Amino acid sequence: MTQLKVKKKAAAPRSRSQRKAAPKTAGPQTKKTVPVSKKTPPGPTSFTRPLAPERVAEILKLLDEAYPHAETALHHRSPFELLIATILSAQTTDVRVNMVTPELFRRFPTPEAMAKA
Numbered sequence: 001m002t003q004l005k006v007k008k009k010a011a012a013p014r015s016r017s018q019r020k021a022a023p024k025t026a027g028p029q030t031k032k033t034v035p036v037s038k039k040t041p042p043g044p045t046s047f048t049r050p051l052a053p054e055r056v057a058e059i060l061k062l063l064d065e066a067y068p069h070a071e072t073a074l075h076h077r078s079p080f081e082l083l084i085a086t087i088l089s090a091q092t093t094d095v096r097v098n099m100v101t102p103e104l105f106r107r108f109p110t111p112e113a114m115a116k117a
Contacts, residue, residue: 074098080111 051059063070073094076082081101088097108114 075101077105081105084114 072082072086074082074085074089075098076085084104085097085101088101108117
């Protein structure tokens, strides 16, 4: 563990009588050492490693149980279309997204086609 030296400032006097009693020149400042841990690289997390199919199934089951009647106002035919429509809906209304996505998905029906655009 590395030690970090921090200078500690002397407290300023608060009242007029304390100011008179305070020395005109400040003495040497005291140093306080604070331990600093070395950073370790982050390990794998659930966001960086692929999900096992069993884990995906369990997550989907729990979501279905928690939200049995969940629906979206966004029109879609595939998870890809829902993803794109959801991203667009953060910028405008769902109604507007539903107006533009049919033409968007006609022109770019796959992730590959959209990536090339």
